[in-house]
Amino acid sequence: MANIHTSLNTKAKTKEILIRILLYAQVALMLALVLLPVIFIVSSAFNSGTHLRQVSGLFPDNPTLAAFIRLFEETNFTRWYRNTLFIATTTTVLAVIFSSTMGFVFGRLRFKGKRLMLISMLVMQMFPSFMALIAMYVLFLQLGMLDNHWSLILIYSAGAIPFNTWLIKGYLNGIPLELDESAMLDGANKFQIFTRIVFPLMRPIIAFVAFNAFMFPWMDFMLPRLLLRSNENLTIGVGLHELITGDLRDFTAFAAGAVLVAVPMVIGFYIFQKHIIEGITAGANKG
Numbered sequence: 001m002a003n004i005h006t007s008l009n010t011k012a013k014t015k016e017i018l019i020r021i022l023l024y025a026q027v028a029l030m031l032a033l034v035l036l037p038v039i040f041i042v043s044s045a046f047n048s049g050t051h052l053r054q055v056s057g058l059f060p061d062n063p064t065l066a067a068f069i070r071l072f073e074e075t076n077f078t079r080w081y082r083n084t085l086f087i088a089t090t091t092t093v094l095a096v097i098f099s100s101t102m103g104f105v106f107g108r109l110r111f112k113g114k115r116l117m118l119i120s121m122l123v124m125q126m127f128p129s130f131m132a133l134i135a136m137y138v139l140f141l142q143l144g145m146l147d148n149h150w151s152l153i154l155i156y157s158a159g160a161i162p163f164n165t166w167l168i169k170g171y172l173n174g175i176p177l178e179l180d181e182s183a184m185l186d187g188a189n190k191f192q193i194f195t196r197i198v199f200p201l202m203r204p205i206i207a208f209v210a211f212n213a214f215m216f217p218w219m220d221f222m223l224p225r226l227l228l229r230s231n232e233n234l235t236i237g238v239g240l241h242e243l244i245t246g247d248l249r250d251f252t253a254f255a256a257g258a259v260l261v262a263v264p265m266v267i268g269f270y271i272f273q274k275h276i277i278e279g280i281t282a283g284a285n286k287g
Contacts, residue, residue, distance in 0.1 A: 103168025
């Protein structure tokens with residue numbers, strides 16, 4: 001019996017070790033798939049050449065800042081960066097205002113057609129955004145808003161409303177209605193309840209909404225490519241794409257621009273990661 005018991009323990013330990021080895025191998029594989037392209041882009045930014053065939057391996061032999069210098073001196077990178085920053089900041093403010101108020105309305109108020117409107121917003125999210133590209137182009141053409149940053153701001157802000165409304169509504173379901181009722185007994189109206197009581201309690205989910213809204217314009221390519229025309233009005237995504245498809249064909253300058261765009265994003269996520277993660281988990285748990 002003792003031998004059988006020992007044999008079973010040995011098999012269980014061997015199985016546990018094999019499972020752990022497989023888990024670590026999977027994690028290592030996923031890290032390699034994620035980190036290798038990042039390492040390649042960062043190293044390419046410090047290479048002396050301009051084309052892929054001139055990139056000397058994963059790590060440059062003679063690191064140089066020449067690509068960064070060309071990026072600022074020979075392109076409109078600074079202008080593209082300011083354009084994207086303006087679009088992202090304005091989109092974030094509008095998305096937070098619209099999404100938080102819509103979430104409050106659907107999460108706290110009762111009115112006819114509420115359920116139908118919520119389902120309609122949910123159904124609209126199921127359609128891919130590129131299906132509306134032609135309609136948006138024709139609309140802004142008729143309005144004379146092509147090559148205008150406000151066309152992108154309107155699309156990004158409006159597009160953020162349906163999903164964020166559901167997200168904030170789910171979060172508000174976990175905040176007791178007794179708080180609103182107590183405030184109403186003290187003479188507060190709906191606006192005061194929202195601004196003084198509910199909105200401060202929504203800080204985690206608002207941080208998540210704001211971060212997503214701010215990030216999207218930096219990563220989007222299709223809409224700016226469709227709606228923007230002049231080089232000085234381009235966003236960072238389209239501008240950097242021009243570096244590898246236009247007349248310049250400077251891959252290392254493209255890599256340098258990608259690094260400069262990524263660094264503020266990484267720093268911002270590191271600073272606000274507590275609120276962002278809290279917002280994600282709160283929205284999931286309270287929804």
